[in-house]
Amino acid sequence: MSAVTTSSQHAEFEPLEALTRPVVILVGHAGSGKSEIAVNLAVRLTALGRRATLIDLDLIKPYFRSRIVRDALGDAGIEVVVPGGEMVYADIPIVCPEVRGHIGVARGGREGGRWGTEAERPTLLIDAGGNDNGARVLGSLAEVIDPNLTDLLFVVNISRPFADDSEALSRMVTDIENASGLKVTGLVSNTHLMDETTPEIIEKGLEASRALSRSSGVPLRFCGVPHNLFPLPSNKGEALGCPVLVVERYILPPHVQRKAGFRRALAL
Amino acid sequence: MEKKLMKGCEAIGEAAICAGARLFFGYPITPQNEIPEYLSSRMPQVGGTFVQAESEVAASNMLYGASGAGKRVITSSSSPGISLMGEALSYMAGAELPAVIVSIMRAGPGLGGILPSQSDYFQATKGGGHGDYRVMVLAPETVQEAVDHTIKAFDYADKYRNPVIILADGILGQMMEPVTFPEPVRPEDLPEKPWATTGAKGRERNIVNSLYLNPDVLEERNWQLVKKYEAMREDVEFDTYHLDDEVDVMIVAYGTVARIARTAVDTMREQGMRVGLFRPVTVYPFPSDALAEAADKAGAVLTSELSTGQMLEDVKAAIAGKRPVEFFGRVGGNLMAPEEIVEQVTALMERQGRSVA
Missing domain, CATH: 3.40.50.920 (Rossmann fold)
Known part of the structure; x- marks a missing residue:
């Protein structure tokens, strides 16, 4: 794999600086962008020369799961953990045994200094399903998930139905915490309207995420900005006041030509 | 109105509410579960009723009853589930009852798989149920069109007093796109249905039925229905x-x-x-x-x-x-x-x- 192409553009706003725990779990409303953020984080880690493993633990939606790009991620050296054989296509609640193993290894790496250097230590990204229903599976993994070594990131997209006001957002944070038995440790502002996203929409979403951060006391970790809008014209990214994750769309509908995003991010 | 980012299924659910439907009867099946899930939250918010029936057979016959009582009503399912609704579909066509049926196609035949397909085209356009009947079938290409078609489907259903099917593959049901909705119709502002069974006080009884024992009467009725199906051509x-x-x-x-x-x-x-x-x-x-x-x-x-x-x-x-x-x-x-x-x-x-x- 060749050199990183995008990192230099926004190194000082690197969202991964904030992600120091070995296990990163993405939760949030259905359709808020957890899978796309998970895939983007995995690619970003790889682009920075770090190792990433992605667990697709979405037991809710049947299509457009992060597993549909597992071949491309595999080519980039990112392991994707999904149910084996034809069960990868099913929408039944399967938690494959490797999941517990991976979480244990990620913990061991941190605690026991198993990995020689930080770069060798894989970050384990877990893409949970939407809403509290999707987060419930995390409760079943309680005995292996160490809260002190885990970041639970709540992804916010206020363009989605039932996710468009502060009350709904706060309620979902609580519902997810109750279902998973974990506390949300960070917010990810990911408000967008697919191809119709404008800087104003991103900024409005960022405001809502900030308000949620104030009311909940949970820090805002970073803001997703589509690659074609980065840097935002008004402020070139810095004035957003938080790190930016430049988001490529990898999980695409069939009429869109694929692969451009991977090529851009990884210079494959 | 501000655009929302919605899955095709969710957008169809909201569009039904915009069209003045306040009744949903259905049974879960992938890849259309987001329609009942969405409406189970939304119907109570607008004074509507969501019923998860015991089967698709039950749900589709609830459609028959609600439609006979003059209400705008919708159900949704996917391939094997639509097969189970075939009987009620034929009965509704026979009794000239308007209803909207959303068919989000998955791969068959039989139990098949949960991934997208268009292999229920025959089922939708050529029958699905028994007897000489036709239903209007709209096939949206985008999530916005799914919204527009759902609203139109209710109008066509009332216009022709016939079921209308929204036929979409699983991809359209599951993919997210920005959408807008028109000003919602209030159910009380919808035109009266003088044929509906709304209580016969002070008027002749209305009968909703598809039983015709006399062959001459049934033959005549079949040809009348054909005229109606031909008239649908004006909305091609x-x-x-x-x-x-x-x-x-x-x-x-x-x-x-x-x-x-x-x-x-x-x-x-x-x-x-x-x-x-x-x-x-x-x-x-x-x-x-x-x-x-x-x-x-x-x-x-x-x-x-x-x-x-x-x-x-x-x-x-x-x-x-x-x-x-x-x-x-x-x-x-x-x-x-x-x-x-x-x-x-x-x-x-x-x-x-x-x-x-």
């Missing part, structure tokens, strides 16, 4: 892309495949190839006349579907041998990539002895 809809001038190949596709074909047409046009797309929007009634006219300006026709060749029969019947009609399908839940359509068109042009730019 289709869409064309790059078909203003002559083309070497005209692709015919609907729903998600039309969308994939559009990307393929763009690619081929950039290479100087003379290719266009004809997209049936109503698949019953089928836009046969418009398609035949478009074929006059095409060298050959390529029908592409997520089936082993179902709409193909309607395309062939419309073109009636005037032009070669070839077929490219993917099934089992697999989709074609835009590049595969480019390959198929290129190969067809070569077979036809036409230069590929």
Whole structure:
């Protein structure tokens, strides 16, 4: 794999600086962008020369799961953990045994200094399903998930139905915490309207995420900005006041030509 | 109104509320669960009723009852579930009851798989239930069109006193796109249905039934229904892309495949190839006349579907041998990539002895 192409553009706003725990779990409303953020984080880690493993633990939606790009991620050296054989296509609640193993290894790496250097230590990204229903599976993994070594990131997209006001957002944070038995440790502002996203929409979403951060006391970790809008014209990214994750769309509908995003991010 | 980012299924649910429907009866099945899930939250917010029935058979007969009482009502399901609704569909057509049925197609036959397909085209357009009946079938291509079609479907259902099917593949049900909704209709502002069973105080009784024992009466009734189905032709809809001038190949596709074909047409046009797309929007009634006219300006026709060749029969019947009609399908839940359509068109042009730019 060749050199990183995008990192230099926004190194000082690197969202991964904030992600120091070995296990990163993405939760949030259905359709808020957890899978796309998970895939983007995995690619970003790889682009920075770090190792990433992605667990697709979405037991809710049947299509457009992060597993549909597992071949491309595999080519980039990112392991994707999904149910084996034809069960990868099913929408039944399967938690494959490797999941517990991976979480244990990620913990061991941190605690026991198993990995020689930080770069060798894989970050384990877990893409949970939407809403509290999707987060419930995390409760079943309680005995292996160490809260002190885990970041639970709540992804916010206020363009989605039932996710468009502060009350709904706060309620979902609580519902997810109750279902998973974990506390949300960070917010990810990911408000967008697919191809119709404008800087104003991103900024409005960022405001809502900030308000949620104030009311909940949970820090805002970073803001997703589509690659074609980065840097935002008004402020070139810095004035957003938080790190930016430049988001490529990898999980695409069939009429869109694929692969451009991977090529851009990884210079494959 | 501000745009929302919605899955096709959720958008169909909200569109039903916009159209003044306050009743949903259904039973879960992938890949359309987001419709009942969405409406289970939304119906109570607007004073409506959501019922998860004990089966698709029950749900579709609840539709019959609610529609007979004059209410706008909707259900949704996917392939095997729609099969179970076939009986009620026939009864509703027989009793001339308006209702909207959303069919989000997955791969079959039998239990099949949960991935997208278009292999229920026959089921929707040619029957599904028993007897000489037809239902209007709308096939949206985008999430916004799914919204618009759902609202129109309620109007067509009332206009023709007949069930209307929204026919979409699983991709359209699951994909997210920005959408807007029109000003919602208030149920109390909808036109009266003088035939409905709303209580016979002070008037003749209204009977909702499809039983006709006398063969002469039933025969007469069948021919009357045919007149109604023929009248639906005035609402035929289709869409064309790059078909203003002559083309070497005209692709015919609907729903998600039309969308994939559009990307393929763009690619081929950039290479100087003379290719266009004809997209049936109503698949019953089928836009046969418009398609035949478009074929006059095409060298050959390529029908592409997520089936082993179902709409193909309607395309062939419309073109009636005037032009070669070839077929490219993917099934089992697999989709074609835009590049595969480019390959198929290129190969067809070569077979036809036409230069590929």
